[in-house]
Amino acid sequence: MQILRMFYREKELVVSPTRHPKSISQVAENITVVSEKQIKEMNAHTVAEVLNRVPGLFISFHEGAGSFGSTSLISIQGSEARHVLVLVDGFPWNFLNSGAAETNSIPAGIIERIEVIKGPASSAWGSSLGGVVNIITKPAGSGKRPAGSIRASYGEKTAQDHRAEVSGRSGPLGYYLFAGGQDSDGLMTTHDF
Structure with a gap:
């Protein structure tokens, strides 16, 4: 076992x-x-x-x-x-x-x-x-207070990734909200390291 x-x-x-x-x-x-x-x-x-x-x-x-x-x-x-x-x-x-x-x-x-x-x-x-x-x-939040997180990352060619989430409960209603976005100037064209 x-x-x-x-x-x-x-x-x-x-x-x-x-x-x-x-x-x-x-x-x-x-x-x-x-x-x-x-x-x-x-x-x-x-x-x-x-x-x-x-x-x-x-x-x-x-x-x-x-x-x-x-x-x-x-x-x-x-x-x-x-x-x-x-x-x-x-x-x-x-x-x-x-x-x-x-x-x-x-x-x-x-x-x-x-x-x-x-x-x-x-x-x-x-x-x-x-x-x-x-x-x-993901399920709706179970706590009376809202809980959440925010993340962001950046890279070459102005690549960006932003994410935010929050979850909680308001009376009998539970909620989970997510927002995010990605953007970039495109693929790298050179192979120089």
């Missing part, structure tokens, strides 16, 4: 395989969970950047080639994009006509975790023969 604990957290719950919270050790599907901590370590700005680093996933960008708001076709282990279901908090995010999903417009800062099922999940999610990508956003 100690060896098993080295590879997964026993109490880690996943929702995607069965639509109900279940321990990751009790599901038969091939599932990858990308945690909030892993997303921060990647320094990713969008969900598309996070998914591009998940083994077995292939992303091809359309309508803006990876720019903010562009659509992306997600393929899991060679499946067609129309057979991959993309969910945000359990709600379908794919366009009906193409199967594409607008993952480049979802900031990585609002993500609690991403669950990726590789392989058929049609018993729980319909025609998702290739797999399911479930993007789970």
Whole structure:
């Protein structure tokens, strides 16, 4: 049992395989969970950047080639994009006509975790023969006082990234707000080091 604990957290719950919270050790599907901590370590700005680093996933960008708001076709282990279901908090995010999903417009800062099922999940999610990508956003705050953070980073070619978040509770209503922006003068054209 100690060896098993080295590879997964026993109490880690996943929702995607069965639509109900279940321990990751009790599901038969091939599932990858990308945690909030892993997303921060990647320094990713969008969900598309996070998914591009998940083994077995292939992303091809359309309508803006990876720019903010562009659509992306997600393929899991060679499946067609129309057979991959993309969910945000359990709600379908794919366009009906193409199967594409607008993952480049979802900031990585609002993500609690991403669950990726590789392989058929049609018993729980319909025609998702290739797999399911479930993007789970951060919950509303639980404290009576608002809590939040502000981050900024700068780089070459006037690259900038600003992010701010605040969460809390006001009576029966919980809230989580996120704002951010990115800007750059473009790619570096020289290779001088």
